[in-house]
Amino acid sequence: MSFTSSSSWSSWSRTVGAFFLFQLLLTPPCLLHPQPCSLLAQIGHKLRVGALLPAQRAVRIPVQAALSRAALDMNREREPPEDHGPEWKRDNFLPYNLSLELITRQPESADPESLFRSVCQGVVVQGVSAILAFPQNRDELLQVDFMASFLEIPFLSVIEHEEPLRTQNQFHLQMLTGVPESSLSDLLLTVLQRSGWREGTAVLCRGWEEARGLLTLLEGRGRPWHLHALLNLTHLSHDATQVHDFLSRHFRRNHPSPASVLLFGSDPQCAATVLRSAQDLGLTLPTVHWVLGQPLSPDALHTIGLPLGLLAYGQVDRKPLDFYIRDALQLVTRAVAAATTLRPDLALIQNMVNCFNKPNKQEVPSSGQYLSRFLSNTSFTGLTGPVRVHQNQSQIFTSQRFHIWSLQRDAMGQPTWVTVGSWEGGQLQVEDQEIWQGPKHWHRTEGTGERTKGRWRPGMPVAGSRVKVVTLVEHPFVFTRDVDDEGSCPAGQFCLDAGTNSSENLERFFREVASGNSSFLPSEYSKCCYGYCIDLLEKLAEDLGFEFDLYIVGDGKYGAWKGGRWTGLVGDLLNGLADMAVTSFSINSARSRVIDFTSPFFSTSLGILVRSKDTAAPIGAFMWPLHWSMWVGIFLALHITALFLTLYEWKSPFGMTPHGRNRVRVFSYSSALNLCYAILFGRTVSSKTPKCWTGRFLMNLWAIFCLLVLSSYTANLAAVMVGEKTFEEVSGIHDAKLHHPSRGFRFGTVRESSAEDYMKKSFPEMHEYMRRFNEPTTPEGVATLKTDPPQLDAFIMDKALLDYEVSIDADCKLATVGKPFAIEADTNPTVTWTYYTTSGIRWFPVGTECLLSRRLVDHIMFCVSCLPAPCFLAF
Numbered sequence: 001m002s003f004t005s006s007s008s009w010s011s012w013s014r015t016v017g018a019f020f021l022f023q024l025l026l027t028p029p030c031l032l033h034p035q036p037c038s039l040l041a042q043i044g045h046k047l048r049v050g051a052l053l054p055a056q057r058a059v060r061i062p063v064q065a066a067l068s069r070a071a072l073d074m075n076r077e078r079e080p081p082e083d084h085g086p087e088w089k090r091d092n093f094l095p096y097n098l099s100l101e102l103i104t105r106q107p108e109s110a111d112p113e114s115l116f117r118s119v120c121q122g123v124v125v126q127g128v129s130a131i132l133a134f135p136q137n138r139d140e141l142l143q144v145d146f147m148a149s150f151l152e153i154p155f156l157s158v159i160e161h162e163e164p165l166r167t168q169n170q171f172h173l174q175m176l177t178g179v180p181e182s183s184l185s186d187l188l189l190t191v192l193q194r195s196g197w198r199e200g201t202a203v204l205c206r207g208w209e210e211a212r213g214l215l216t217l218l219e220g221r222g223r224p225w226h227l228h229a230l231l232n233l234t235h236l237s238h239d240a241t242q243v244h245d246f247l248s249r250h251f252r253r254n255h256p257s258p259a260s261v262l263l264f265g266s267d268p269q270c271a272a273t274v275l276r277s278a279q280d281l282g283l284t285l286p287t288v289h290w291v292l293g294q295p296l297s298p299d300a301l302h303t304i305g306l307p308l309g310l311l312a313y314g315q316v317d318r319k320p321l322d323f324y325i326r327d328a329l330q331l332v333t334r335a336v337a338a339a340t341t342l343r344p345d346l347a348l349i350q351n352m353v354n355c356f357n358k359p360n361k362q363e364v365p366s367s368g369q370y371l372s373r374f375l376s377n378t379s380f381t382g383l384t385g386p387v388r389v390h391q392n393q394s395q396i397f398t399s400q401r402f403h404i405w406s407l408q409r410d411a412m413g414q415p416t417w418v419t420v421g422s423w424e425g426g427q428l429q430v431e432d433q434e435i436w437q438g439p440k441h442w443h444r445t446e447g448t449g450e451r452t453k454g455r456w457r458p459g460m461p462v463a464g465s466r467v468k469v470v471t472l473v474e475h476p477f478v479f480t481r482d483v484d485d486e487g488s489c490p491a492g493q494f495c496l497d498a499g500t501n502s503s504e505n506l507e508r509f510f511r512e513v514a515s516g517n518s519s520f521l522p523s524e525y526s527k528c529c530y531g532y533c534i535d536l537l538e539k540l541a542e543d544l545g546f547e548f549d550l551y552i553v554g555d556g557k558y559g560a561w562k563g564g565r566w567t568g569l570v571g572d573l574l575n576g577l578a579d580m581a582v583t584s585f586s587i588n589s590a591r592s593r594v595i596d597f598t599s600p601f602f603s604t605s606l607g608i609l610v611r612s613k614d615t616a617a618p619i620g621a622f623m624w625p626l627h628w629s630m631w632v633g634i635f636l637a638l639h640i641t642a643l644f645l646t647l648y649e650w651k652s653p654f655g656m657t658p659h660g661r662n663r664v665r666v667f668s669y670s671s672a673l674n675l676c677y678a679i680l681f682g683r684t685v686s687s688k689t690p691k692c693w694t695g696r697f698l699m700n701l702w703a704i705f706c707l708l709v710l711s712s713y714t715a716n717l718a719a720v721m722v723g724e725k726t727f728e729e730v731s732g733i734h735d736a737k738l739h740h741p742s743r744g745f746r747f748g749t750v751r752e753s754s755a756e757d758y759m760k761k762s763f764p765e766m767h768e769y770m771r772r773f774n775e776p777t778t779p780e781g782v783a784t785l786k787t788d789p790p791q792l793d794a795f796i797m798d799k800a801l802l803d804y805e806v807s808i809d810a811d812c813k814l815a816t817v818g819k820p821f822a823i824e825a826d827t828n829p830t831v832t833w834t835y836y837t838t839s840g841i842r843w844f845p846v847g848t849e850c851l852l853s854r855r856l857v858d859h860i861m862f863c864v865s866c867l868p869a870p871c872f873l874a875f
Contacts, residue, residue, distance in 0.1 A: 046101045047094055047348070049332055050123035050131035052115075052144075053106040060106060062321065063134050070325040071102045074333070094333050095340045103128055110136075112143050119147060120355035127350045129371060130154040130332045132325070138162055141174075148172040152368040153352055154375055156328050156396070158321075163213075167394050170372045175396040177324045179295075179315065183426075185217035187313065188262070188293065190428045191404060191421070192225050195311075197260040197289060199226040203274055205265025206234050211294050215264060227262075233274065234265075244277040251283055262293040268303060275306055280522050285309040286486055301405060301417045307523075308415060308485050310407040313423070317401055319384045324398065327382035331396070335374040346370040399424065409485070456546070456579055463545035468506075469537065470569055470578035471495065471529060472553050474778065476804045477584040478531045480552070482523075492530030493538065496551040503577050510549050527552070537582045548580075556776065560752035561590060567752055570595060586754035586798065605820035606755055607799030608730050608747075609806070611785045612813045625716030634709060638680060641702045642672035645695050652692030667691070675699065680706045730794060732818035738766060738794075747794035748773030750781060755797050778805070785814065 051067055054060045094100065105122035107114040123131060135141040135157055148155040148171040157174045163182055164174045179187075192200065202215060219227050231250060236242040261283075265271055271292075278290060284307040292312040301312060339347035346367045352358065379388035385399025404421040422429045456465035471478050480497070483489055496509055509525065529550060541548055559570025566574050569581045573595050586604075587597050623631060649667045671688040678687050679702060690696055730737060737745040749755040751774045759767040773792055775781035782805045784791040795802075799820055806814045 047098045047333070047336060048101045048103055048126055048128045049329065050119075050126065050128040051102050051104040052119060052123065052131060052133045053104055054134050054136055055107050055110040055114075056136065059134070059136060064104065066320075066322045066325050067102055067104060067132075069322055070329055071100055073326065074100050074329060095337050095344075100329065100333065110140060115140070115143055116147065116355075119151075124151065124153065124355055125353055127353050128153070129336060129348075129350055129367075130156060130375075132328060133157045135159065135162065141165060145169055145172045151352055151355060152358075152366050153350070154332075154368055154372050156332070158324055158328060160321075164395050168392055169394055170376065171368060172394055173375060173389060173396050174394060175324060175328055175398060176400075177319075177321060177398075179400055179402070181211075181214040181217060184214050184295065186426065187402060187423050187428075188214075188218065188291070189225055190423070191311065191313070192260055192291070194421075194428060194430070195260070195289065197225065199228050200260035200262060200291075201229040201231060202227060202262045202264060202293070204230065204232045204234060205263065205267050205270035205274065207266030208234070208264040210266060211264045214293065218262075228259075233270065240273050240277065243273050244280065247274070247277050247283065248281055251281070251288075259287075260289045260291055262291050264293040266294070268300075272304070275304070275310070279307045280524075282522050282525070284523065295402070298403075304407070305415045306407070308407055308409065311404065312407075312417075313402055313404045315400060316403050323383035327384050327387050327398070328396075330380065330382055331375065331378055331387060334380060335371060335378045338378065339371055339374045343370060404428075465546050467541075467546050467548045467579045468510075468577070469548045469550045469580045469582055470553050470572045471533065471550060471581065472556065472558065472569060472583040472585075473529075474584045474801065476531060477533045478529060478582075480527045480529055483526045483528055487526060489528035492528040493534055493550050495527050495529040496525055496549075497527045498525050498551065499554050501554040501572060501575070501577060503575075506551060506577065510551075533582050533584065551578075557752045558585065558750075558754065559591065560757060562752065566594065584798065584801065588754045588757050590757060591754075604798050604800045606733075606758065606796060607802045607816045607820055608732070608818045609782065609785065609795045609797070609802045609814055610730060610793065610817050611790055612815065622717075625713050625719075634680075637705070638676045638702075639673070641698065642669060642676045645672040645675070645690055645698055648692055648695040648698065649690045652694065654692050676702060679703050680709075682706075682710065730818045733763075733796075733821040735818065739763075745794070746773055746792050747796060748775060748781060748784075748792055749796040750774065750778055751776055753797070759796070782814070786811075 053064055103123055103126045105118050107118040119131070131153060133144045133155055135144055141157060141159065141162055142165070144155055144157050145165055145167060149169055152171055155172045157172065158177060159174055160177045161180075163180045164176060165172075202218075208215070218225075229250075231246070233243060233246065236246065261278075263271060263274060275290065278284060278288070284290070290307060290310045292310070296312050296314040298314060298316065300314075304310065304312070336347055347370065349367065351367050376389045376391070379386070381387070386397070388397050389395070390397055402423040403419050404423065405417045406420045407415055408418045410416040419431060421431055456462070456467050473480050479492075480495070481492075483494070488494070494513070496506070496513070498505060498509055500506065529552070537548070537550075553569050553572060555568055557568030559566055559568030565571065569578075569583070569585060570591055572578045573581055581595075585597075591597075646667065646669045649672075665688060667688050667690055672690075675687045675689065678684070679699070690699060738747060748770050749759065756767070756774065759770065773784075775784065778797055778801050781792070781795045781797065785793075785795055799816065802816050806816060
């Protein structure tokens with residue numbers, strides 16, 4: 001009886017234990033702890049966050065829309081997608097599967113009373129855990145900071161433009177969506193210091209007021225960069241002439257050491273005018289470095305194309321407002337989740353619900369103070385990048401990246417913007433080391449070094465003197481190109497193209513270049529001269545031991561007696577502006593009476609250049625490749641061959657004849673002609689072939705002959721097609737077309753050149769007619785031949801120059817015709833200068849002359865052993 005009772009009791013105990021275990025497994029998690037369940041019922045399974053909207057309607061609408069999208073996205077992340085897999089991870093960090101509820105309110109106005117009433121009556125009474133604020137100015141930011149300290153509720157201010165407060169208020173965190181002016185000033189100063197600049201000037205255009213705070217910060221920094229001048233151009237920003245004159249007066253008067261110039265202003269037209277004037281005045285690198293003071297977007301860079309070396313900066317990968325709001329809400333949810341693990345009551349229930357009845361801190365702990373500690377120690381990677389709170393600064397750090405761009409030349413020589421550095425987290429990362437080498441001083445190229453030697457004067461020895469040399473650009477003997485970014489000439493010689501014959505201006509320009517102030521020259525004045533004559537000048541200066549200053553003649557002319565004075569190169573020599581002229585300078589009797597020439601070792605003559613005519617080919621043009629006698633011989637041979645084929649076939653016992661083995665088909669003379677014509681023209685036609693061996697051998701000989709004829713015809717046809725163009729037939733200077741202008745033949749030459757002087761003296765009537773067609777330079781004269789319809793029928797000039805123009809004619813429409821005329825002769829040196837220079841040329845090492853000529857040939861693109869060229873030195 002007792003045993004049975006004991007067994008029943010044990011079975012009943014196991015049944016009850018299993019029942020309670022089953023009930024425990026079916027119990028919801030929230031019922032395991034009585035306190036969270038009551039808390040969740042009290043807060044309605046929602047985490048409430050307040051949002052204080054801006055009072056201004058234009059700002060409030062996009063903020064409200066961004067808040068709605070952010071809250072919707074965060075609540076959507078609570079539920080897994082329908083097609084989720086086991087690897088799906090919930091991004092909502094709220095505990096107990098709480099939902100986020102935003103309590104948004106907007107103040108009636110921006111005054112402190114309305115702001116405080118809106119917070120207390122519309123937000124705080126809802127029991128919010130934190131409040132998002134969007135202050136638009138510093139006063140509103142101070143009001144938010146005061147309310148956070150008083151209410152002891154965490155406030156997160158999302159700031160777009162204002163500087164953050166320097167405060168240690170634990171209840172007020174500040175998130176920056178933009179970059180404050182203090183950070184921009186740090187960026188600018190770091191860039192300027194990294195570039196090696198220690199002082200600079202600020203140029204103000206319209207709209208600079210937006211950067212007033214930034215400019216104030218730069219002025220107040222002092223060391224290690226000093227702002228020594230402010231140039232306000234707001235009153236004349238649209239007048240290019242006034243801007244040009246203003247910058248010229250300021251920089252030429254002050255003559256500053258190498259410095260930087262910051263350009264402020266939002267007016268693109270004013271900025272373009274200032275930068276264009278700086279380029280024209282030569283206020284560029286290496287002595288003046290322009291920097292755009294306000295940040296730009298990458299798209300705005302394409303509107304700026306000068307000057308080279310210009311620095312600009314701007315924010316890249318800027319995130320929208322939605323991302324910052326999402327990260328701010330995620331910061332709150334993460335902090336609440338962490339705080340709930342220790343004190344769910346303080347983390348989920350806000351005990352500050354009445355602004356006028358604050359709880360006693362000694363009796364009831366503050367939930368806001370408890371949550372703020374977790375907010376300050378929360379960090380994560382959000383949509384804006386790394387998010388964390390700066391200790392002791394009450395600022396939420398978000399990632400904001402800037403690029404620094406420099407205007408450089410690309411591989412094709414075109415201006416393009418290049419990223420040379422980046423700025424992030426207060427640190428400058430350099431990407432192109434060459435750009436950050438600091439200010440560079442003017443480096444003179446060989447032949448234009450420091451003016452250590454005195455100016456040459458008549459009677460002085462050549463060696464140890466400094467000579468002023470004038471030249472004239474004439475391809476292929478003298479070429480020009482722009483100087484490089486540093487203002488120097490890696491190849492060739494620096495030459496001045498000022499377009500003036502004023503000795504005072506030329507001397508002043510050369511003085512500035514020699515002293516290292518060449519950046520104050522207009523950019524178009526600085527050129528690099530190179531070519532055959534420049535090589536000759538360099539070699540002569542090296543052998544005779546003199547230095548030189550090189551410039552291009554102001555009026556662009558060779559020189560002629562006009563209006564009672566000499567113009568061009570001759571005029572500069574006679575007026576003392578230059579001591580030597582080096583170019584394709586021809587000797588004539590008038591020039592040789594007033595100036596001295598070296599003994600020329602190259603000579604040339606005058607030639608006539610014409611353009612090809614486009615004519616239609618006649619119907620018999622296909623017969624041009626072969627002479628008429630050749631055509632007669634071919635067809636005569638064809639008929640003779642056909643005759644012998646017929647005779648061989650009929651005389652053969654095996655032939656295709658009625659007597660040859662009873663052939664049905666007969667090989668007649670017409671059959672032989674058909675066969676020979678088919679072989680000649682290479683066409684497969686129905687023809688009869690001979691059956692006898694003699695006829696077949698003769699047929700193969702005829703086929704070989706036809707192959708040779710067709711090969712010769714094809715080659716000659718290609719040559720005829722290439723040379724199909726016809727040119728104006730001019731036999732020379734004595735041609736009737738030149739001496740009878742009534743026929744409408746138009747021709748000209750270069751004004752005030754030796755060619756015009758020759759025509760004037762030798763053929764006065766012809767010169768009187770051609771004066772109206774003369775051109776200033778050789779390229780312009782050649783261009784008149786290429787127009788459609790052509791403005792000139794012929795152009796007369798030095799034959800070497802015309803040969804060069806023919807060689808570079810890509811369309812092959814030009815050709816020199818007729819016999820050369822006016823062949824130039826030698827002259828004897830008569831003065832000391834001429835003697836020394838002629839001796840220097842005559843004593844060039846063996847092969848030097850041909851070496852220089854070979855360089856000239858490389859320019860002309862055709863090969864001769866030694867090309868005659870009209871390159872003389874005149875004094």
